[in-house]
Amino acid sequence: MRPVWILSALLLLAGTGSLSGQLVISEFVARNAASLADEDRSFPDWIEIHNPTGAPVDLSGWSLSNAPDDPGRWRFPGRTLEAGAYLVVFASGKDRARVAGPLHTNFKLPGAGGYLALVQPDGVTIASEFAPGYPEQFTDISGGPNPEPVGPPFLYFDRPTPAAPNSQGWTEIAGGVEFSVPGGVFMDPFELHLSSQEPGGTIRFTLDGSIPAVTSPEYDGPIQVDRTLRLRARVFREGRVPGPVAGAGYSRVSPSQQAFTSNLPILLFETHGQTIGEGTKVKGHLTIIEPGEGRAGWTNPVAIHVRAGIEIRGSSSTQFPKKSYGIELNHETGADRAESLLGMPADADWVLYAPYTDKSLIRDVLAYDLSRAIGRYAPRTRFVEVYVNRADGVDGADYQGVYVLIEKIKGGGHRAGVPEVESTDFIEPAITGGYILKKDRLDPNDGPFTTPRGQDLGFEWPKPRFLGSAQLGWIQTYMRQFEGALYGPQFRDPEAGYAAFIDAEAFVDHHWLVEVAKNIDGFRLSTFMTKARGGPLAMGPIWDYNLSFGNANYLDGWNASGWYHPQLSDDSYPWYRRLFEDPEFSQRHTDRWASLRTGALATDRVLALVDGYTNLLAEAQDRNFKKWRILNEYVWPNAFIGGSYEAEIGFLKEFISNRLQWIDSTILRWPELDPAPGYHPDGVTLRITATGTVYYTLDGSDPRNPGGGVAAQARRYSGPVSLESNARVVARVRTGNRWSPPSHATYALTIPGLRITEIMYHPPDPPPDDPFPADDYEFVEFRNVGHETLVLDGFRLSGGISYAFPPAAGDLWPGENVVLAKHPDAMRRRYGDGFRILGPYSSRLGNALDTLILTGPFGESVLDFAYSDRWQPATDGRGHSLTHRDPSGPVTLWGDASSWDQSTVEGGTPGRGDVPAPDLRDLAARREAGHLVLTFTAAAGQTFAVESAPGLPAPAWTLVTNLPPAVTSGPITVAVPLTEDPGSLYRVLTPRQMSPF
Numbered sequence: 001m002r003p004v005w006i007l008s009a010l011l012l013l014a015g016t017g018s019l020s021g022q023l024v025i026s027e028f029v030a031r032n033a034a035s036l037a038d039e040d041r042s043f044p045d046w047i048e049i050h051n052p053t054g055a056p057v058d059l060s061g062w063s064l065s066n067a068p069d070d071p072g073r074w075r076f077p078g079r080t081l082e083a084g085a086y087l088v089v090f091a092s093g094k095d096r097a098r099v100a101g102p103l104h105t106n107f108k109l110p111g112a113g114g115y116l117a118l119v120q121p122d123g124v125t126i127a128s129e130f131a132p133g134y135p136e137q138f139t140d141i142s143g144g145p146n147p148e149p150v151g152p153p154f155l156y157f158d159r160p161t162p163a164a165p166n167s168q169g170w171t172e173i174a175g176g177v178e179f180s181v182p183g184g185v186f187m188d189p190f191e192l193h194l195s196s197q198e199p200g201g202t203i204r205f206t207l208d209g210s211i212p213a214v215t216s217p218e219y220d221g222p223i224q225v226d227r228t229l230r231l232r233a234r235v236f237r238e239g240r241v242p243g244p245v246a247g248a249g250y251s252r253v254s255p256s257q258q259a260f261t262s263n264l265p266i267l268l269f270e271t272h273g274q275t276i277g278e279g280t281k282v283k284g285h286l287t288i289i290e291p292g293e294g295r296a297g298w299t300n301p302v303a304i305h306v307r308a309g310i311e312i313r314g315s316s317s318t319q320f321p322k323k324s325y326g327i328e329l330n331h332e333t334g335a336d337r338a339e340s341l342l343g344m345p346a347d348a349d350w351v352l353y354a355p356y357t358d359k360s361l362i363r364d365v366l367a368y369d370l371s372r373a374i375g376r377y378a379p380r381t382r383f384v385e386v387y388v389n390r391a392d393g394v395d396g397a398d399y400q401g402v403y404v405l406i407e408k409i410k411g412g413g414h415r416a417g418v419p420e421v422e423s424t425d426f427i428e429p430a431i432t433g434g435y436i437l438k439k440d441r442l443d444p445n446d447g448p449f450t451t452p453r454g455q456d457l458g459f460e461w462p463k464p465r466f467l468g469s470a471q472l473g474w475i476q477t478y479m480r481q482f483e484g485a486l487y488g489p490q491f492r493d494p495e496a497g498y499a500a501f502i503d504a505e506a507f508v509d510h511h512w513l514v515e516v517a518k519n520i521d522g523f524r525l526s527t528f529m530t531k532a533r534g535g536p537l538a539m540g541p542i543w544d545y546n547l548s549f550g551n552a553n554y555l556d557g558w559n560a561s562g563w564y565h566p567q568l569s570d571d572s573y574p575w576y577r578r579l580f581e582d583p584e585f586s587q588r589h590t591d592r593w594a595s596l597r598t599g600a601l602a603t604d605r606v607l608a609l610v611d612g613y614t615n616l617l618a619e620a621q622d623r624n625f626k627k628w629r630i631l632n633e634y635v636w637p638n639a640f641i642g643g644s645y646e647a648e649i650g651f652l653k654e655f656i657s658n659r660l661q662w663i664d665s666t667i668l669r670w671p672e673l674d675p676a677p678g679y680h681p682d683g684v685t686l687r688i689t690a691t692g693t694v695y696y697t698l699d700g701s702d703p704r705n706p707g708g709g710v711a712a713q714a715r716r717y718s719g720p721v722s723l724e725s726n727a728r729v730v731a732r733v734r735t736g737n738r739w740s741p742p743s744h745a746t747y748a749l750t751i752p753g754l755r756i757t758e759i760m761y762h763p764p765d766p767p768p769d770d771p772f773p774a775d776d777y778e779f780v781e782f783r784n785v786g787h788e789t790l791v792l793d794g795f796r797l798s799g800g801i802s803y804a805f806p807p808a809a810g811d812l813w814p815g816e817n818v819v820l821a822k823h824p825d826a827m828r829r830r831y832g833d834g835f836r837i838l839g840p841y842s843s844r845l846g847n848a849l850d851t852l853i854l855t856g857p858f859g860e861s862v863l864d865f866a867y868s869d870r871w872q873p874a875t876d877g878r879g880h881s882l883t884h885r886d887p888s889g890p891v892t893l894w895g896d897a898s899s900w901d902q903s904t905v906e907g908g909t910p911g912r913g914d915v916p917a918p919d920l921r922d923l924a925a926r927r928e929a930g931h932l933v934l935t936f937t938a939a940a941g942q943t944f945a946v947e948s949a950p951g952l953p954a955p956a957w958t959l960v961t962n963l964p965p966a967v968t969s970g971p972i973t974v975a976v977p978l979t980e981d982p983g984s985l986y987r988v989l990t991p992r993q994m995s996p997f
Contacts, residue, residue, distance in 0.1 A: 023057055023081065024128040025118050026050035027144040027157065027166055028091070030109035030137035033335030035160040036088070039102050040465030044092030045109040048144075048162055049118065051081045061121030064089065066107045068131070071119040074105040086163040093424035094468040104468075106424055111137045130154065138173060139333040141241060142166075156241045174198050174235040174243035181225075183248025184287050184302040185268065185394070187258050189226035192250075194219050198235045198243065205233040209272065209283065211245055228252045228392045230272050230285065232332065245332040247307055249285030253298050254393035261297040264620050265290045265342055267352070267384040267405065269310055269327075273391060278318065281309030281328060288341060288384075306339055307332060313351065315441050317546075320635075322401060322628055325352040326408070342382040344407060345414030351379075351406040352386065356628065357635045358546040359648045361402050361621060362613040367517055367545035368406075369609055373600035376509050377416055378541050379407035383613075385620055401624035402617060409528055409543060410461050411436055416541055418530045420461070423468045431474050433533030436461040439574060440525050449476055453483045454571045460528060475531065482537060486575060492582050503538040504579075508589045510539035511565075511576060512596060516659065517548035518564050520557040524572035550639060550655035558639030560658035583708055587739060593663070594670045594741030603660050607653055614649050621645050668692070668740035671731045677745035679861070684723040684747045692733040692740075696721075700728030700858055704739050723747055728858035748860035751891060753786020754795060756852060756863060757817070760881040760908050761845040774877075775844050776823035777830060779910050780852070784812040785888045792818070794857025800850035803841035813964045819910040827910070835911025847876065865895035872902040881908030922971075923988065931975040932986055938972045944988055946976055951983035960986075 027048040029035050036046055047064060051057050059076035067073055077097045081087055087103075095106035109116065113136050117129035128145070134154055137143060142160040146153055146169065155169030175198035181190060194203050203219035204212040212234045219233065228251050235243035251270045260266075266289040274282045286308040292300045306329050312318055313326040327350045329337040336348035355361040364381070371378035386400040411418035411434050418434030425431045438460040442448040445465070446458030457479070464472060482501035491497040498504075514522030526544035531537050550558050555567050565573055579585045599605075625631050625645065632643040642648040671690035688694050694717035695703035695710055703714035717731070726748050733740035758781035763774045780797070784790045792809035796802075803820055812818055821827035821839040828837065847869065854863040869876040880902040886893065893899040904914055923936040938944065944963040949956055960976050976986065 022053060022127060023062070023118060024050050024052060024145065025116060025130070026086065027142050027161065028109065028116065028134075029140065029142045029160055030091075030114075030134075031111040031139045031141075031335075033139045033331070033333045035140045035142070036162050038090050038092065038104070042092075042465050044090045044094075044104070046162060047089045047091055047105075047109075047116070049081065049087045049089065051083060051085050054083050056080050056082045059087075061123075062127075063119045063123065064091075064105055065117050065119060066091075066109060066115055068115050068117070071117065071126070072123045073107055076103070088162045093422055094466075095423065095426075095470075096468070104423075106426075108424070109137075113137070138244070139331065139335050141173065144169070158241050170239060170241045172240045174201055174237045174240040176244050177203055177233040177235055177246040179231075179233075179246065179248055181250075182302065183250060183285060183305040185251045185253050185289075185298050186225065187253050187298065189224065191222035192225050192231070193222050194233055196235045196243075198237055201235040201237040201243070203233055203235055205231060207231060212242075214242075225250050226252075228270065228272070228389065228394075230270075247332045248305065249287075249307075251285070251287065251389055252393045254395040256395055257399075258298060261295045262385045262620060263291060263294060263616070264296065264402075265303070265382065265384045266296045266298075266387070267403070268387045268389060268394065269308070269325075269352075270389050271310070275390070276310055276312055276323070276325070276388070278312045281311045281326070283307070283309050283330070286310075286327065286329065290342065304339060304341065306330075306337060310352075317354070317356070320354070320356045322354040322356040324354040326350075327352055341405060342384075344380045344382065344405075347407065347410065347412075347415065349408040349410060351408050352384075353404040353406050354400070355402065355404065355546065356630070357638065358551055359625075359631065359635075359638075359642065359645070360549075360551075360652045361617055361624070362610065363517075363549050363551060363652070364406075364545050365404055365613060366606075366609060367513065367519070367542060367548060370516070370600060370606065371509075371513055371540070371542050373605075374509055374513075374596060376506065376513070376540050376542075379409060379415070379543070381406050383616060383620070385623070399623070399627055401627045402620050409436065409541060411530070416461075416530055418532045421467070421471055421533070423466060423471065426470050429534045431471060432478075433531050433535060435459065435471075435475050435531040437475070437479075437529050437531070439523075439527040439529075447472065451479050451483055453487065453575075455479075455483075455574050456571075478531070478537075483575075486578055491578070492584070498579065498582075501536055503536045504585060504588060505592075506538035506540055507576075507579065508585075508592050510542065511589065512592060513542055515564055516601065516663065517545055518550070518557055518560075518659065519545050519548035520552045520555040520564065521545075521547050523565065523568060523574065523576070527574070547637065549652055549659075551637075553637045553639040557637075560655050561662045584706060587704070587708075590667060590739070591741040593667050594743070597660070597664065601660065603657055606656055606660070610649065610653055610656070668733055668735060668738050670740045670743045671733055673729060673731060673743050673745045677747060679748045679751070681749060683749060684727075686721040686723055686729060686747070688717045688731055690717075690731075690733045690740075692735045694731055694733055696729055696731035698723070698727040698729060700730060700744075702730060702742065703732050704734075704742075708737055708739065710734070723749065725749060726752075726856065726858045726860055746859040748856070748858070752790065752795070752856040752860070752862055753784050753788070753814075754790055754792075754812070754854065754856075754862060755783055755785050755887045755891075756854065756884065756894065757781050757783045757887045758881050758883045758903070758908055758910065758914065759845070759852075759867060759875075760910070761850065761867065762847040762869065762875065762877040764877055764879045764906075772823060772826040772829065776826035778822035778845050779827060779839075779881075779908075780820045780845075781817055781910050782812075782820065783817050783887050784814050787814050789813055791857070795862075796855045797841070797852065798855070799853040800846050801841045801843045801852075803839070805838070809838055815964060817911050830907065831910055837911075863891055863894050867900070868897065871897040871900050874902040879906035881910075883908070883914040925986070927978070928975070930978055932978050933973065933975045934986075934988060935971060935973045936988065937970065944972070946974060947987050947989060948976070948979065949985045949987075950979075950981055951985060957987070 030045050032043045032045050059079045063072045063075045065071050065073040077099050089103045091109045092104045093108050094104035096104035113133050115133050118127045120127050142157045146155050152171045157167045157169050159167045161167050175196055178195050180193035204216040205219055206212050206216050207229055209230055230249045232247040234245045249270050268287045270285045271282055272284055276282050287305045288303045289296045289300045290303045309328045311326050312323050314324045329339050329348045331337045338346040338348050340346040368378035382405045384403050384405050386403045387394055387398045388400055389398045411420050437457050442458040447464030448458045450456050486498040529539050640651045671688050671694050674687045695714040696717055697703050697714050703711050705711045728746050730742050730744045732742050760779045763777035765774050790812045792805040793807045795805040818836040821837050824837050824839045849868050851866045856862050874880040875882050882900050883903050885899055926933050946960045947957040948960050
């Protein structure tokens with residue numbers, strides 16, 4: 001590895017006087033994988049500055065920029081660059097402009113090409129630049145200006161030379177190498193052919209893992225592959241930078257293992273004779289073979305073969321002979337390589353966990369499954385059988401048994417779902433996330449810090465070396481503020497207390513997961529917490545549950561009864577004791593148990609998961625325990641020692657059943673409601689069964705008041721209740737000051753009359769000068785098809801998009817329309833403001849297929865259907881909307897393609913019936929019995945108003961009447977009293993522009 005950071009030996013760290021001169025950007029790397037490490041042992045991009053003059057230059061005020069409109073983006077500190085000297089600046093985003101030590105800009109360099117300039121102290125004069133931009137860059141290939149006055153302005157160099165004169169430069173890079181047989185495993189010797197599409201190029205290769213150089217052997221014919229080997233090759237051509245390195249590993253399977261098959265995937269790590277240790281990854285190759293038609297064997301097609309590093313990982317588990325490993329996938333350059341393994345989302349970092357002390361082999365996987373089942377991310381897993389080859393042939397000694405391939409805890413959209421905070425994020429909201437903190441055994445690389453309340457925490461992701469002092473300081477300040485609020489006198493206040501800092505539901509779920517499993521490492525070790533951008537601190541994801549579900553002979557871990565947390569001190573039980581002093585947090589914790597036990601943590605469901613994994617491992621566990629003969633033997637810290645795998649599984653299932661039953665006994669039992677919720681057109685007689693006093697409500701509100709009292713709207717249950725209208729029943733048992741979790745059910749006697757009548761799910765592309773993208777013109781139109789005015793507050797739309805109708809949505813008259821817009825301003829720009837518009841809503845409608853679910857104020861089902869772009873092709877980005885043919889028809893027709901048409905006009909007809917006619921036409925007036933009788937033709941769903949004025953000029957209009965919307969398009973007649981003033985004026989407004997009905 002190169003030095004951690006480089007400054008030219010000629011560079012003085014301080015200078016005096018006002019020095020001047022012309023500096024140049026002499027070299028840079030925009031895709032750095034291994035060319036130069038910084039002081040944090042990471043590999044950011046770097047820029048080399050050279051002083052080619054004969055005099056020193058004061059760097060004060062000089063700047064670097066990657067944006068032509070911001071020449072002063074990053075300014076140098078007061079340093080002097082001596083004559084002929086070089087200075088390396090890391091383009092890392094960490095923004096370290098200090099008098100001594102390595103320098104880091106506040107920006108990074110795009111590898112696909114971009115702008116880069118060195119600017120003089122006046123902030124205007126360009127000393128050196130790549131404009132309009134440098135070309136695409138390649139991993140660990142440096143580039144820079146052509147020193148010759150003629151020829152191309154930009155060159156690639158055949159090797160990076162930070163803080164030193166450049167190597168030979170070329171305008172192009174040679175092509176790649178193709179292998180006739182991809183890497184993986186083989187049984188019989190074969191000939192390997194190398195080829196290249198580079199005319200005049202020479203292929204050179206190595207067999208020792210090194211990168212081929214001009215002195216490496218030249219390929220001149222097939223390579224005989226009759227043993228395990230690793231091959232790397234690249235093309236060399238006169239006048240070009242050597243091509244990218246290609247590589248593969250070939251592992252020979254010994255005859256004794258060639259017949260091996262498994263119902264699990266086979267994972268082989270080839271070390272090429274190296275010893276795997278801790279702390280430094282051994283470079284080798286990872287090969288995975290998936291079951292084909294139910295079996296995985298060496299002759300199956302290779303699912304993936306990739307260069308990778310491997311190291312022993314773990315803490316106390318490193319004492320066991322069966323080792324767990326950390327794996328990092330790499331490109332041939334050494335850069336991280338994100339790949340999907342066994343169907344899990346792509347990433348470069350993985351964990352290969354070795355169940356050893358857990359003889360059921362499944363505790364970790366079970367816990368992660370339960371976490372995801374209750375709605376909390378946990379790492380995805382796959383059981384595999386593992387071989388680690390350290391010699392020539394893969395044989396029986398290389399078999400390592402049953403392992404679990406696990407996602408490593410990281411942020412990002414495909415794992416913990418927390419977007420990464422960048423070292424270039426300095427202000428809120430960007431600097432607020434995301435972070436993953438951990439409470440565990442920490443080392444200096446974790447950036448350990450201690451909160452005021454004594455919690456020792458560290459950084460799991462991003463690691464501190466990838467962050468600047470601003471980000472590290474911000475999150476530590478946030479934790480201090482959280483603890484200050486939690487332990488302050490107003491800690492229960494929803495705005496001034498802890499609730500402003502944490503996701504209480506996530507804290508509750510994490511607590512239940514630890515206690516259900518009675519994980520004796522829980523809370524105190526392997527405890528992670530996430531902080532998303534703009535979001536609160538959340539507990540999770542869970543990790544390391546091998547010492548759970550009875551698999552521990554200390555801290556009462558073996559006992560299915562009793563809480564785990566009282567055995568822990570405050571510094572091992574972060575923040576929870578104080579949280580439980582809040583009655584609302586305590587009740588939230590109790591309430592969650594009912595939803596868990598009637599769902600993901602129902603005993604039958606949990607035991608079914610155990611049975612499923614037991615059946616999956618029925619074959620492989622036998623091989624595992626022949627390799628590791630630990631059945632009927634004590635392995636620290638076993639509380640139960642079974643003589644067979646079946647006995648181990650039996651103990652696990654017994655513990656789970658007893659544990660869940662014991663927790664049930666500590667919770668006041670929630671009431672049972674009869675009949676089942678749903679649609680009951682013939683009426684409902686509600687019966688509640690419980691032990692204790694029951695309080696209930698019919699409007700979905702909680703019968704328990706905050707603080708523990710009985711809510712004013714709650715009723716005490718004394719016998720069967722006849723429901724006369726739609727209701728959302730919430731019931732609790734109260735005993736003394738204790739409340740049970742709630743039971744709730746929705747009973748619908750009628751279906752509310754709100755219907756979806758028009759959908760613009762794939763708007764056409766707008767004109768080039770339009771400020772809104774196409775998706776902003778999405779909308780969903782609703783109509784009240786009933787005979788009663790609807791209060792919109794409480795209706796909810798879910799599925800592909802989400803929207804809760806707020807109180808401000810108001811009422812909807814029979815026949816009236818309202819439009820829900822993705823972007824209300826875009827809606828008004830295109831269609832005007834002549835109709836009621838609500839929104840915006842979250843997410844967006846699918847362009848091919850999506851589901852829309854409409855529920856009423858009590859949670860009753862109104863509509864639940866999926867539309868398709870195949871129903872009406874003209875609605876798929878061609879300008880038309882989907883319009884329902886019979887809004888008053890049965891709700892079962894909404895999912896029927898034959899019930900939908902394309903709109904009769906392009907752009908759709910939001911806010912009115914699907915007619916191409918104007919809102920109002922054929923207007924006529926006549927006098928009749930002291931009234932003015934107005935007739936006109938109107939569009940369905942449109943509202944109108946009649947106004948009068950005393951006369952011209954500049955009349956002051958007064959509302960005479962509002963007209964309800966027409967259910968169908970057609971003639972409208974309205975009579976209004978005539979005034980005594982013969983000069984009075986009357987007008988019809990369309991649409992209604994006055995105050996709401």
